[in-house]
Amino acid sequence: MAMTIKVYEVDRNGRTRVIRPEAEVTPLKTVDQSAAYPVCECDQCKKVRA
Numbered sequence: 001m002a003m004t005i006k007v008y009e010v011d012r013n014g015r016t017r018v019i020r021p022e023a024e025v026t027p028l029k030t031v032d033q034s035a036a037y038p039v040c041e042c043d044q045c046k047k048v049r050a
């Protein structure tokens with residue numbers, strides 16, 4: 001199943017500007033885990049995970 005994506009930016013006045021026009025993309029079947037954020041190591045998060 002293909003999806004479409006369009007990249008644009010919005011300035012502080014609400015005006016939009018297209019950075020990359022709409023294009024068809026194919027989603028990945030698996031996600032590379034190296035792209036994930038590391039687990040938070042703060043004391044509060046450690047307590048929740050425990």
